[in-house]
Amino acid sequence: MLHYKNILLSGLFLLLTNLVLAGGGWPQPKGKGYFKLSQWWVISNQHFTDTGLLDPNVTTGTFNTSIYAEYGFTNRLTGIVYFPFFSRVYTNNIVSGTTGKVIVPGESINSIGDTDVSFKYGLIVNKPVVLSATLTLGLPFGNPAGGSQGNLQTGDGEFNQMLIFDAGTGFKVGNVSSYANAYFGFNQRNGGYSDEWRFGFEAGANLFKNKVTAIMRFYGVRSLNNGTQNDDNNAGTSFFANNSEHFTISPEIAYNIKENWGVSFTYGKAVAGRLIFADPSYSVGAFLKF
Numbered sequence: 001m002l003h004y005k006n007i008l009l010s011g012l013f014l015l016l017t018n019l020v021l022a023g024g025g026w027p028q029p030k031g032k033g034y035f036k037l038s039q040w041w042v043i044s045n046q047h048f049t050d051t052g053l054l055d056p057n058v059t060t061g062t063f064n065t066s067i068y069a070e071y072g073f074t075n076r077l078t079g080i081v082y083f084p085f086f087s088r089v090y091t092n093n094i095v096s097g098t099t100g101k102v103i104v105p106g107e108s109i110n111s112i113g114d115t116d117v118s119f120k121y122g123l124i125v126n127k128p129v130v131l132s133a134t135l136t137l138g139l140p141f142g143n144p145a146g147g148s149q150g151n152l153q154t155g156d157g158e159f160n161q162m163l164i165f166d167a168g169t170g171f172k173v174g175n176v177s178s179y180a181n182a183y184f185g186f187n188q189r190n191g192g193y194s195d196e197w198r199f200g201f202e203a204g205a206n207l208f209k210n211k212v213t214a215i216m217r218f219y220g221v222r223s224l225n226n227g228t229q230n231d232d233n234n235a236g237t238s239f240f241a242n243n244s245e246h247f248t249i250s251p252e253i254a255y256n257i258k259e260n261w262g263v264s265f266t267y268g269k270a271v272a273g274r275l276i277f278a279d280p281s282y283s284v285g286a287f288l289k290f
Contacts (some may be wrong), residue, residue, distance in 0.1 A: 024181035024202070025130040025168030027122040028072030036068040036264075038285030044277040050243070052274050058104075059092040060277075064113055076122040080134070084113030087142060087154035109146035114155035115139045129169045134185075136162040158191035164198060178205040187221075194227035194243050213254040220247040223274075246273035254287070261288045 028034065043061040046054055066084040073079055090108035095101065117137050124131040142155020164185030171178055180203045187196040200219030207214060227242040248270045256262040266283040270276055 024179070024183075025122075025132045025166035027076055027078040027120050027125070027132055028070050030072045030075045033069065033071040033290050034287065035070075035290070036285050036287040038066055038068065038264075038283050040064045040066065040266075040281060040283040042277055042279060042281035044279035046278045048246075048270070048273040048276050048278055050274050052272065054278055058094055058106075061088075061090050063088045066113070070120075076125060078120040078122075080116075080118035080120060080136075082116040082118075084115070084142075084154075087111055087113035089146070089152045089154055091147075091152070107147045107152060109143055109152045109154065111143040111146070111154045112141050114142040129167060132166045134162075134164045134166065136164070138162065156193070158189060158193055160187055160189045160193075162187040162198065173205065176205050176207065177210070179203065189227075192228040192242075195224045197222040197224070211256050213256070215252040215254070217250040217252070218248070219250070221245055242275075244273070244275040246270040246276045260290060261286070263287070 041063045045059040049055045064084040065086040093102045093106040094104040120134040138160040144157030146152040166183045168181035182201045185198045202217040204215035223243045250268040252266040254264040268281040
């Protein structure tokens with residue numbers, strides 16, 4: 001039960017970390033913005049254990065339909081919202097390999113998910129290298145203990161605060177406009193959950209006369225292992241996602257159908273981790289720049 005709860009939220013963390021990076025070190029100009037409607041999912045039958053080894057688990061699917069939005073209040077201050085307005089988690093039946101009978105029936109829950117509200121401030125703007133700081137407040141709107149055993153979650157039930165510093169630069173490779181961005185930050189969690197270091201790097205290029213943007217991301221989470229939650233084997237008591245870690249590779253392709261809107265596809269794969277799904281995640285979305 002302990003590892004199973006941890007794995008579910010860790011899958012959601014892959015998406016949340018990716019979305020935090022959408023603006024990099026550049027705040028939105030005053031009155032400008034970015035809006036994205038996306039569908040993200042992962043279906044997995046294996047996970048990294050607490051020692052980093054692979055182990056099988058009952059096939060589990062997690063789906064998030066979300067809105068992500070950025071808006072420039074000033075040329076330095078940007079407001080950001082990530083809202084998964086529909087989140088679904090399910091598990092398949094556990095079937096006896098001997099008799100073929102269902103040992104444990106599968107279950108599912110539907111709800112909204114945990115929501116992030118962020119404020120990004122440009123510390124250095126309009127320079128060859130820009131620097132910004134982002135404060136993210138994690139709001140526990142999701143269900144932390146769904147299903148008959150309390151092991152289906154669309155959130156962790158705790159309020160957290162995360163501070164991220166982004167440094168980015170734009171440059172040319174021949175005639176191709178490109179950029180690179182790196183970030184580092186700290187996520188303070190409450191309710192007895194372990195705090196975390198967050199880090200990552202991404203680079204992108206505009207191709208085919210700016211019709212296609214190709215992005216490669218590398219990012220990770222490192223736990224401080226300072227949580228105080230204990231598992232008492234009670235379905236109503238969650239030890240959810242404590243001490244989860246991962247290092248993930250995530251390429252993305254965005255196609256600009258028109259100058260201010262288009263579609264994107266993202267793939268994410270944890271190449272190493274602890275208490276996290278080992279199968280890849282996928283996301284498709286439509287975005288609007290205004």
